[in-house]
Structures are given as C-alpha cells and as structure tokens.
Amino acid sequence: MSGESLDPILFQDKGVLTQEERLAVLQSSKKLFIGIPRELFSEENRIALTPSGVKSLVENGHSVVIEKDAGLNSHFTNEMYENAGAEISSNSDEVLSHSVILKISPPSEKELRKIKPNSTIFSALQINTLSAESLEIIQKKKIVACAYDFLKDNENKYPILEVLEEISGLASVFLAAQFLSSDNRGKGMLFGNIYGIPSSKMSIIGTNQAALSAAKHALNLGVSVSIFDKVVSGLRTISTQLSSQIQTGIYNSEMFKSSIKSSDVIVATSNAHNLKDIIISEDLIKQMKPGSVVIDLTLDRGGCVETIELQPKTNPYVKHDVIHYGMYNLPSNYAQTASIGINNVLVPLLMQIGVDGHIEHALRLNDGLRDSVFSYKGLVTNERVARWFKKRYNDIRLLMY
Structure with missing residues (x-):
C-alpha cells in the first residue's frame, strides 16, 4: 500500500523476517553475463548496445551474447558485433538464459517464461502495454526489473528518457517542416528567416526535454515559438534555458486557445503522467488554419490531442483540414542515433555494476539505479506501477539486506 512504512526485511524460504540494517560491504569485481535478444515488436528498430559498447564491456572482462540480426535495423551487423567480441546466437533461449538481459521494448510473456529466476532485466516500462500477466511472471520469478523510464543519474536526471525526448x-521539427510543404497538403510554408516574409508560428505543449529540443531547433530556424504548461516553474525553467526568446503561457488559458488557433504547427510533448486534464480539444483543432500541422509525442501515455488516432491507416493523415501525426515510438525511426544514446548510458552503468560485484551491491550503492527498479524479489517497488496494477507498494530502500 502506497505510503506504508516497512521494516528492512530478509527473504527466507519460510517467510519474511525482520532484519537489522547492514552497511554495504565492498565486493570484488564480477563478470557480467549479458544477453541481448532480437526485439519482437515490429516497429522497434533499436538495440541497447552498439558494437563500440560491446567492445568496451568485453575488454573489461564481461560476456555479451546477441541474438542473430538483433542490430540490423540500427545498421549494426552481426560481423560488427563479432569483431567487437560478442557471441552471436541464433537461439533466443540461449540469449535469454543470461543473468542480465538488455532490451528496448518490455519483455513479452513468451520471453519472460524463458528468462531464468533471479535474473536482471533492463528495458523500457511502457506501462500502458505491460500486461498484468507479465508482471505476475516477473514477481513469481523474483526478477529484478529495471525500467529506463525511472533510471536516474548522479544529477537526479533521467538520462535515457531525456536523450530519447x-x-x-x-x-x-523536421517532420513539421516536411508536412507543411504543398506536396503533403500543408500550407506550403517554409521555416526560416526570409526577409519580408512573416515567420511560421509553433505552439509547444509541455516543458520536458522534448519541448526544449523542439523549441531550440525551431528557434534556430526562425520560427516564432510559444510554450504552454500547467506548471509555472516549468515555464520559468525552459524560458531561462532558451534565453527568453519564447512566449510562455498557462495551459487552457485564453492566450493558449488563441495561440492554438493561429499556430502553423502544434507539438504536444506534455511531461504529465496523467494527460486527462491536458487535452487539445477537437473544437480547437477545427478552428486551426487549414494546412496546419499537429504532432502528438504523447501516445505512449494515451495522447493529449483529441483528434489524434492511435492506429491511423496512414500517418500523417488529414482531419478537419489539419495534418495530424502521432507515433508511439518516434525515436525508433532514428534507430542508430537512439541506440547510441541508450548505449552511452548503459555501458558505464554496467561497468559499475561489475565493479560493485553484483546487482544487489550496486543497488545499495547507486540511488539512481535503485530508483529504476519496479519489481524486486517478487515485490512491486514503484508507486506508479503499484497504483496501475493495484498492487502493494514496497519501498526498495527498506528491502536491501
């Protein structure tokens, strides 16, 4: 239950006993046995480690087994991985038998049944698509399940989430520029500061890293940018980072509605976990100028544009004379760039886990890694996951023994 205070506990075959808290003991380095299966989701093109990352891990004494062709959609060949020191396997069961499993999409029920008990999994969470059955298997096998969504660095930031955003x-920004062209039934407008021609207007919803990135690059192209959010502190932060070159406003204000109607491009990036109160209504979309563009980057959380279709026949598509584009997994379209970004976070982390000697010791010593764990030794250790699946929440800090 969320908010309950739990005593440190010791897991035993006959039950759970109260145990005195112990200080972490320095352990000798330990070899990691890492398996990377081929992604099963057809739209997932990324891979967790690049050949360069594999080379660094192997040179430091770790073992990496990669399922055949797992990196092809990121343009990393089997030969590149073999040259880096990885073993290539055509047997997914063998790959999934390793003690550390690296994935992009969450493991499927089929994969989880093959993974050994007490293994460690790193993957995205994608809570909207994670089944209750999958969580039950994770708990039953006492798998340490780490989500990229919650992984933090030493500065208390979310490094994988932020690079993908x-x-x-x-x-x-690139897509908006493309969709605005006459060939795509757009307004026939071009981003850029061209003398005597008014700048294009873009409204961004949210203040996360995706919003900052979109605003920064749009401003560099001469676009007039307005950013809206429910939280004033977020607006203040992003305005400071962009040297106040933008207009800011509160979501759902009259200024917001006016900006939506007059914008050439809308980019929805909202960083809220619950988007029910952050919706661009169909009525507002109807009042936009014909040929304008709406891009929703929040489909993994249900979307925040009322007219965005979750599974359109074509993408982009036109509705109410406005071009719509929404995608669950936009970074996967830029698979090599995204894979390198994920690799750059995971390799130092895995190196440190090896130095710490074991995932258990690493969890004691690394707050950011500990925050990424949503299931530990059969218990749900993330409040959001616990609420979603109506499970009891357990504070992982009190489970370290």
Missing part, C-alpha cells in the same frame, strides 16, 4: 523534439 531530445531526439523526439528534434525529429518533430
């Missing part, structure tokens, strides 16, 4: 924000 940065890619999404930049990509949204």
Whole structure:
C-alpha cells in the first residue's frame, strides 16, 4: 500500500523476517553475463548496445551474447558485433538464459517464461502495454526489473528518457517542416528567416526535454515559438534555458486557445503522467488554419490531442483540414542515433555494476539505479506501477539486506 512504512526485511524460504540494517560491504569485481535478444515488436528498430559498447564491456572482462540480426535495423551487423567480441546466437533461449538481459521494448510473456529466476532485466516500462500477466511472471520469478523510464543519474536526471525526448523534439521539427510543404497538403510554408516574409508560428505543449529540443531547433530556424504548461516553474525553467526568446503561457488559458488557433504547427510533448486534464480539444483543432500541422509525442501515455488516432491507416493523415501525426515510438525511426544514446548510458552503468560485484551491491550503492527498479524479489517497488496494477507498494530502500 502506497505510503506504508516497512521494516528492512530478509527473504527466507519460510517467510519474511525482520532484519537489522547492514552497511554495504565492498565486493570484488564480477563478470557480467549479458544477453541481448532480437526485439519482437515490429516497429522497434533499436538495440541497447552498439558494437563500440560491446567492445568496451568485453575488454573489461564481461560476456555479451546477441541474438542473430538483433542490430540490423540500427545498421549494426552481426560481423560488427563479432569483431567487437560478442557471441552471436541464433537461439533466443540461449540469449535469454543470461543473468542480465538488455532490451528496448518490455519483455513479452513468451520471453519472460524463458528468462531464468533471479535474473536482471533492463528495458523500457511502457506501462500502458505491460500486461498484468507479465508482471505476475516477473514477481513469481523474483526478477529484478529495471525500467529506463525511472533510471536516474548522479544529477537526479533521467538520462535515457531525456536523450530519447531530445531526439523526439528534434525529429518533430523536421517532420513539421516536411508536412507543411504543398506536396503533403500543408500550407506550403517554409521555416526560416526570409526577409519580408512573416515567420511560421509553433505552439509547444509541455516543458520536458522534448519541448526544449523542439523549441531550440525551431528557434534556430526562425520560427516564432510559444510554450504552454500547467506548471509555472516549468515555464520559468525552459524560458531561462532558451534565453527568453519564447512566449510562455498557462495551459487552457485564453492566450493558449488563441495561440492554438493561429499556430502553423502544434507539438504536444506534455511531461504529465496523467494527460486527462491536458487535452487539445477537437473544437480547437477545427478552428486551426487549414494546412496546419499537429504532432502528438504523447501516445505512449494515451495522447493529449483529441483528434489524434492511435492506429491511423496512414500517418500523417488529414482531419478537419489539419495534418495530424502521432507515433508511439518516434525515436525508433532514428534507430542508430537512439541506440547510441541508450548505449552511452548503459555501458558505464554496467561497468559499475561489475565493479560493485553484483546487482544487489550496486543497488545499495547507486540511488539512481535503485530508483529504476519496479519489481524486486517478487515485490512491486514503484508507486506508479503499484497504483496501475493495484498492487502493494514496497519501498526498495527498506528491502536491501
């Protein structure tokens, strides 16, 4: 139950006993056995480690087994991984038998049944698509499940989440510029400061890294940018980072509604976990100028544009004379860039886990890694996951023994 205070506990076959808290003991380095299966989701093109990352891990004494062709969609060949020191396997069961599993999409129920008990998994969470059955298997096998969504660095930031948001924000500007062209039934407008021609207008919803990235690159192209959010502190921060070159406003104000109607491009990046109160209504979309563009980067959380279709026949598509584009996984379209970004976070982390000697010791010593764990030894250790699946929440800090 959320907010309950728990005593440190010791797991035993006969039950759970109260145990005195112990100080972390320095352990000798330990070899990691890492398996990277091929992604099963057809639209997932990324891979967790690049050949360069594999080379660094292997040279430091770790073992990496990669399923055949797992990196092809990121343009990393089997030969590149073999040259880096990885073993290539055509047997997914063998890959999934390793003690540390690296994925992009959450493991499927089929994969989870093959993964050994007490293994460690790193992947995205994607709570909207994670099934209750998958969580039950994770708990039953006492898998340490770490989500990129919650992984923090030493500065208390979310390094993987932020690099993917940065890619999404930049990509949204390129896509908007493309969709505005006459060939795509857009307004026939071009981003840029061209003398005597008014600048294009863009409204951004949210103040996360995707919003910052989109605003920064749009401003560099001469676009007039307005940013809206529910939280004033977020607006203040992003305005400071952009040297006040933007207009800011509160979501759902009259200024917001006016900006939506007059904008050539809308980019929805909202960083809220619950988007029910952050919706661009169909009525507002109807009042936009014909040929304008709406891009929703929040589909993984249900979307925040009322007219965005979750599974359109074509993408982009036109509705109410406005071009719509929404995608669950935009960074996957830029798979090599995204894979390098994920690799750059995971390699130092895995190196440190090896130095610490074991995932258990690493969890004691690394607050950011500990925050990424949503299931530990059969218990749900993330409040959001616990609420979503109506499970009891357990504070992982009190479970370290």
